[in-house]
Amino acid sequence: MRDTRSRLLILITPPALLLIMFFVLPMLNMATFSFRQGAFGEERHMWTLAHYREFLRNTAFQRLLGRSIAMAFETSLYCIILAYPLAYFLIFRAGERRVALLTLVLVPAWTSFLLRILAWKLILSSEGLLSGLLQAVGLLAEPKPVLLYSRAAVVVALTYSWLPFVALPIFAALERIDPHLLEAAADLGCPPWRAFLRVTLPLSLPGVVAGFFFVFIPTLGEWVTPALVGGVDGIMYGNIIQDQFVRGLNWPMGALMSLVMLLAMLVLLGLLVWLLKALHVELGDLIG
Amino acid sequence: MSGFSVELRELTKVFGTSHGPGNEVVAVRDVNLGIHPGEFFTLLGPSGCGKTTTLRLIGGFEMPTRGEIFIEGEPMSHVPPYRRPVNIVFQNYALFPHLTVAQNVAFGPTIKGVPRAERERRVQEALALVRLPNIGNRKPSQLSGGQQQRVALARALINEPAVLLLDEPLGALDLKLRKQMQSELKHLQQQVGITFIYVTHDQEEALTMSDRIAVMNEGQVLQVGDPVTIYERPSCRFVADFIGETNFLRAQVVGKERDRICLCVAGERVWAGATEEPLREGQEVTLAIRPEKIDLLSAAQANGAALTGVVREVVYLGTDTRFVVILPSGETVVARLQNIGGHGLGEFAAGDRVKLLWAAEDARPLTG
Numbered sequence: 001m002r003d004t005r006s007r008l009l010i011l012i013t014p015p016a017l018l019l020i021m022f023f024v025l026p027m028l029n030m031a032t033f034s035f036r037q038g039a040f041g042e043e044r045h046m047w048t049l050a051h052y053r054e055f056l057r058n059t060a061f062q063r064l065l066g067r068s069i070a071m072a073f074e075t076s077l078y079c080i081i082l083a084y085p086l087a088y089f090l091i092f093r094a095g096e097r098r099v100a101l102l103t104l105v106l107v108p109a110w111t112s113f114l115l116r117i118l119a120w121k122l123i124l125s126s127e128g129l130l131s132g133l134l135q136a137v138g139l140l141a142e143p144k145p146v147l148l149y150s151r152a153a154v155v156v157a158l159t160y161s162w163l164p165f166v167a168l169p170i171f172a173a174l175e176r177i178d179p180h181l182l183e184a185a186a187d188l189g190c191p192p193w194r195a196f197l198r199v200t201l202p203l204s205l206p207g208v209v210a211g212f213f214f215v216f217i218p219t220l221g222e223w224v225t226p227a228l229v230g231g232v233d234g235i236m237y238g239n240i241i242q243d244q245f246v247r248g249l250n251w252p253m254g255a256l257m258s259l260v261m262l263l264a265m266l267v268l269l270g271l272l273v274w275l276l277k278a279l280h281v282e283l284g285d286l287i288g
Numbered sequence: 289m290s291g292f293s294v295e296l297r298e299l300t301k302v303f304g305t306s307h308g309p310g311n312e313v314v315a316v317r318d319v320n321l322g323i324h325p326g327e328f329f330t331l332l333g334p335s336g337c338g339k340t341t342t343l344r345l346i347g348g349f350e351m352p353t354r355g356e357i358f359i360e361g362e363p364m365s366h367v368p369p370y371r372r373p374v375n376i377v378f379q380n381y382a383l384f385p386h387l388t389v390a391q392n393v394a395f396g397p398t399i400k401g402v403p404r405a406e407r408e409r410r411v412q413e414a415l416a417l418v419r420l421p422n423i424g425n426r427k428p429s430q431l432s433g434g435q436q437q438r439v440a441l442a443r444a445l446i447n448e449p450a451v452l453l454l455d456e457p458l459g460a461l462d463l464k465l466r467k468q469m470q471s472e473l474k475h476l477q478q479q480v481g482i483t484f485i486y487v488t489h490d491q492e493e494a495l496t497m498s499d500r501i502a503v504m505n506e507g508q509v510l511q512v513g514d515p516v517t518i519y520e521r522p523s524c525r526f527v528a529d530f531i532g533e534t535n536f537l538r539a540q541v542v543g544k545e546r547d548r549i550c551l552c553v554a555g556e557r558v559w560a561g562a563t564e565e566p567l568r569e570g571q572e573v574t575l576a577i578r579p580e581k582i583d584l585l586s587a588a589q590a591n592g593a594a595l596t597g598v599v600r601e602v603v604y605l606g607t608d609t610r611f612v613v614i615l616p617s618g619e620t621v622v623a624r625l626q627n628i629g630g631h632g633l634g635e636f637a638a639g640d641r642v643k644l645l646w647a648a649e650d651a652r653p654l655t656g
C-alpha cells in the first residue's frame with residue numbers, strides 16, 4: 001500500500017512540476033500583472049484596477065475581440081469545409097495510396113510558417129499570381145494587389161495554414177469507421193447519402209470537433225498573419241496585445257487582455273461542447 | 289415463376305488485384321443454386337472457399353463477374369443493396385456504435401419512414417423475439433457477444449425480409465453459447481418462416497440446423513442435399529472427407545450385381561453400394577467408408593468377403609473405441625465400435641489379426 005503510494009508520487013512529480021513551472025506560475029504571474037500599475041520601477045509595486053476600468057470603457061478592444069472570434073470561427077469553418085471532403089476522398093476513394101496522398105497534404109506544413117505566410121503575401125501582391133491571372137482573363141485592368149491587407153486575406157492565409165491540421169483528425173476519425181457499418185446501413189435501406197448522414201457523419205464528428213479546436217484556439221490569439229497580410233482592416237485582437245507589450249510597454253494591460261481572451265475562449269468552447277452534446281442526442285431525429 | 293426464393297445461375301466472381309493481371313482470384317465459380325421459400329439453407333466449406341463472397345453477391349455488396357441472381361423471381365443485377373428484399377447479419381455484427389440498441393433495431397423502419405409509435409412497437413416485438421426485452425437503452429459496447437449477436441438478428445428481422453443472410457453468426461461465441469444459439473436460431477427460423485441462407489465452416493452446425501446444405505470448395509458447389517444425403521451419400525472424396533471422418537481405399541471394379549458392386553481392395557473382394565453413375569469393369573475407384581460403419585471380427589471367426597488386417601492402435605473414447613487397422617497393402621483403416629456388451633473394448637488388442645466387415649450400402653465407390 002505504502003509502496004504503490006510512493007510509486008505514484010514518483011510518477012506524478014515530474015509532470016506536476018513541469019505543469020506548475022510552465023503553466024500555473026506563468027498564469028498566476030499574468031493574473032497578478034493585470035493589477036499592477038506598470039511593468040517597471042515604482043509602478044511595478046503599485047496595485048490598481050485602472051486597467052480593468054480602461055478595458056471596460058474602451059469599446060474598440062471589445063469590438064476587436066468580437067471580430068477576432070468571428071475570424072477564428074470562420075477560419076475553422078472553412079478549414080472543415082475544405083478538409084472534410086479531402087479526408088473523405090482519401091479514405092473512401094484513394095485506396096492504397098491514401099497514406100502517400102495524406103503525406104502530400106502534410107508536407108507544406110513542414111516548411112516554415114513564416115515562409116508560407118510570406119508566400120501568400122507574394123501571391124496576393126500587385127506583381128503576384130492572382131493579380132496576373134485576373135489581368136490575363138481581363139478582370140483586372142492594371143497590376144493591383146488582390147485581397148492583400150484585408151480581413152479576407154488573413155482568413156485565406158490562416159485557412160491555408162491550418163488545413164492539414166484539420167484534415168488529420170478527420171482522416172483518423174473516418175479511418176476508424178468499420179466499412180461493414182456502411183454496408184449494414186445500405187442493407188437496412190440507406191442510399192449512400194443517407195448512410196453518410198446517419199453513419200459516417202456522426203461517427204466522424206469527434207474528428208471534426210478536434211479539428212475545430214486545433215484551429216480555433218491558436219487562431220483566436222493569432223498576430224503574425226494579420227501583421228503580415230492583414231493591414232489596417234485585417235488587424236486582430238492578438239495584434240493589440242502584442243502592441244501593449246512591445247510598443248506601448250503597458251504590460252499590465254497586455255496581461256489583462258490576454259486573460260480576457262482566455263476567459264472568452266473557455267466560455268466559447270464550453271458552449272460548443274454543451275451544444276454538441278445536446279445536438280448529438282437529437283441528431284438522429286434531425287437528419288435524413 | 290421459378291418458385292425459388294433465391295436462385296443463382298452460373299454465378300461467378302473474379303477478384304482482380306491491384307498488382308496487375310495474372311493475380312486474379314476466382315472466389316466463386318459457376319454456382320447454380322435454387323433455394324426454396326422458408327428453407328434453412330447452409331453454405332458449408334473450408335476457409336476461403338467463397339462462402340462470404342456468395343453471400344455478399346446475394347446481398348448486393350459485390351457485383352458478379354458473370355451470371356445472375358434472382359430473388360423472388362426478380363433479376364438483381366441492377367438492384368443496389370438498399371433496395372434488395374434481403375437483410376444480412378454480419379460476422380462481426382456491425383452494430384452502429386453511436387446508437388442505442390433500440391435505435392439500432394429501429395434503423396430499418398426509421399429509414400423506411402415507419403411512424404414512431406408503430407416503430408417502437410415493432411422494436412419491442414423484435415427484441416422480445418430474440419429474448420432481449422430490457423436492454424433497449426444500452427449502447428452496443430455495453431453488451432456481451434451473445435447479446436450483440438441477438439441485437440444484430442433483431443435489427444435484420446424487424447424488416448421482415450424475404451431472405452435473411454447470416455455469415456457465420458455464431459463464429460465469435462463460445463461453444464456452450466453456440467450450441468444454445470444454434471437451437472434458438474433454428475426455432476426462430478421456423479417461427480418467422482423466413483428463408484435463411486446460413487454460412488458456416490462448422491460441419492456439425494450445418495448438419496444439425498439445415499434443411500439443405502451446399503458443400504463448397506475453391507469457389508465451386510460440390511454437392512447440394514439434405515444433411516442425411518450429404519453425410520451418407522457424399523458425391524465426391526472432398527465432401528466425404530470434409531464432413532465427418534472417412535476411410536479412403538484404393539479399389540478396382542470387379543463386377544456388378546443388382547444393387548451392389550464387387551470391388552477388389554488390397555487383393556480381397558469386398559462389396560459396396562451401387563452408384564448413380566455407371567462404372568466399368570476394371571475401373572480404378574476410391575472406396576469411401578465411415579469408421580462407425582465397420583465391424584471387426586477376429587480373423588479366425590469370419591469367412592466370406594472381407595478385408596483382413598492387423599490392429600495397430602486401440603484408443604478408448606468413452607462411448608466407443610477407435611481401432612486403427614493396417615491392411616496388407618499398407619493402407620490404414622479406422623473403425624469405431626460402440627462399447628456395448630464386451631464387443632469392441634477389450635476384444636482386440638494391438639497385433640491381433642482381424643476381419644473388417646460392412647454392409648454393402650454403407651460403402652461408396654467414388655470416382656471424383
Ligand SMILES: Nc1ncnc2c1ncn2[C@@H]1O[C@H](COP(=O)(O)OP(=O)(O)OP(=O)(O)O)[C@@H](O)[C@H]1O
Nearest residue numbers: 303313314315334335336337338339340341342489
Ligand atoms: N475483396 C477481395 N479482393 C480480393 N480477393 C478476395 C476479396 N474477397 C475475398 N477474396 C478471395 O476470395 C476467396 C474467397 O473468399 P471468401 O471470403 O468468400 O471465403 P470464405 O469461404 O468466406 O472463407 P472464411 O471461412 O475464411 O470466411 C479467398 O481466396 C479470398 O482471398
Ligand SMILES: [Mg+2]
Nearest residue numbers: 339340341455
Ligand atoms: Mg467468410
